[in-house]
Amino acid sequence: xxxxxxxxxxxxxxxxxxAQGAELWLTLPALTxxxxxxxxxEGVCKDETCVPVPAARRxxxxxxxxxxxxxxxxxxxxxxxxxxxxxxxxxxxxxxPAGWEWKDRMSSRQAPDFELPDLAGRMHSLSELRGRKLxxxxxxxx
Amino acid sequence: xxxIACDAKGRAAAEPFTTAAHQQHPSLIDEKLTVAELYDxxxxxxxxxxxxxxRMVRANDPIYAQxxxxxxxxxxxxxxxxxxxxxxxxxxxxxKYLMDQERINARRPALDADDVAAAAEFHLGTYLALHGHxxxxxxxxxxxxxxxxxxxxxxxxxxxxGDIERDYGTTFQEALKDxxxxxxxxxxxLAGHG
Numbered sequence: 001x002x003x004x005x006x007x008x009x010x011x012x013x014x015x016x017x018x019a020q021g022a023e024l025w026l027t028l029p030a031l032t033x034x035x036x037x038x039x040x041x042e043g044v045c046k047d048e049t050c051v052p053v054p055a056a057r058r059x060x061x062x063x064x065x066x067x068x069x070x071x072x073x074x075x076x077x078x079x080x081x082x083x084x085x086x087x088x089x090x091x092x093x094x095x096x097p098a099g100w101e102w103k104d105r106m107s108s109r110q111a112p113d114f115e116l117p118d119l120a121g122r123m124h125s126l127s128e129l130r131g132r133k134l135x136x137x138x139x140x141x142x
Numbered sequence: 143x144x145x146i147a148c149d150a151k152g153r154a155a156a157e158p159f160t161t162a163a164h165q166q167h168p169s170l171i172d173e174k175l176t177v178a179e180l181y182d183x184x185x186x187x188x189x190x191x192x193x194x195x196x197r198m199v200r201a202n203d204p205i206y207a208q209x210x211x212x213x214x215x216x217x218x219x220x221x222x223x224x225x226x227x228x229x230x231x232x233x234x235x236x237x238k239y240l241m242d243q244e245r246i247n248a249r250r251p252a253l254d255a256d257d258v259a260a261a262a263e264f265h266l267g268t269y270l271a272l273h274g275h276x277x278x279x280x281x282x283x284x285x286x287x288x289x290x291x292x293x294x295x296x297x298x299x300x301x302x303x304g305d306i307e308r309d310y311g312t313t314f315q316e317a318l319k320d321x322x323x324x325x326x327x328x329x330x331x332l333a334g335h336g
Binding site for chain 2: 007010081083084085086087089090092093094095096097102103109110111112113114116117118119124126127129130131132133134135136137138139140141142
């Protein structure tokens with residue numbers, strides 16, 4: 001086990017992990033703490049979503065080490081078509097959105113809602129501005 | 143009107159500009175570029191029109207309201223675009239500048255595996271750069287740029303965190319000519335649904 005930083009979309013956490021090359025193995029408590037996913041009899045679950053563990057990929061996803069049952073978060077990312085990137089020198093992993101999140105953005109005419117801070121740190125959401133026409137402009141200092 | 147600053151360095155980067163502009167509208171900061179990605183702002187500026195019901199009615203206009211000539215200092219207003227915005231304000235759904243879903247989708251195409259792989263490399267690179275590992279961030283920024291050469295947001299943000307000549311062996315002017323990257327700004331096309 002070694003220390004690593006896992007950036008799981010908006011979450012950032014340090015954990016003891018068992019990295020084997022580019023494969024990221026975690027204990028089950030670390031899995032839930034880092035990603036919100038939990039291994040249950042029906043599959044890998046978070047909130048209302050459960051992803052069944054295909055029999056053919058079970059050995060690639062779930063293993064046993066001295067620390068107990070371990071889960072391969074990178075293999076799970078492949079299963080759910082979730083992009084990830086890894087920096088070996090600094091032991092940092094980044095995980096993006098699951099396939100079902102990034103593939104369905106065309107399904108609605110509604111402008112995607114968001115919540116961002118203003119310069120004073122106060123949060124604003126698109127939905128709170130409903131009822132007025134909105135001109136939304138992205139810019140940058142660079 | 144709402145503006146969103148796409149800056150990994152957040153308030154420190156954005157505030158000198160917002161102060162100088164005396165902004166009166168909500169001036170938001172998207173440090174992780176998550177909303178820029180959600181809207182597919184592959185370069186800035188990028189403007190979107192959203193109606194009273196929260197529907198997107200125009201997408202991804204590469205638009206400046208005014209431009210300053212760097213040599214003469216002369217400022218010219220983009221009256222054509224400002225008139226289009228005024229037309230929408232006055233006529234609402236009857237404005238000829240509103241886009242149908244097909245045109246909006248063309249301005250904001252479906253993501254593919256390269257888009258999201260590029261995003262992952264870009265975000266990892268940004269994290270490393272902001273945590274004092276600028277040299278190691280370059281590997282990931284370059285992967286992101288190779289996966290999505292047409293994403294100028296990823297390029298310009300990465301360049302701003304280092305030195306384009308030293309780190310990327312190019313200049314801004316040379317990068318603009320790279321045929322892989324496509325146009326820096328697509329031509330402004332004001333047409334709505336036809």
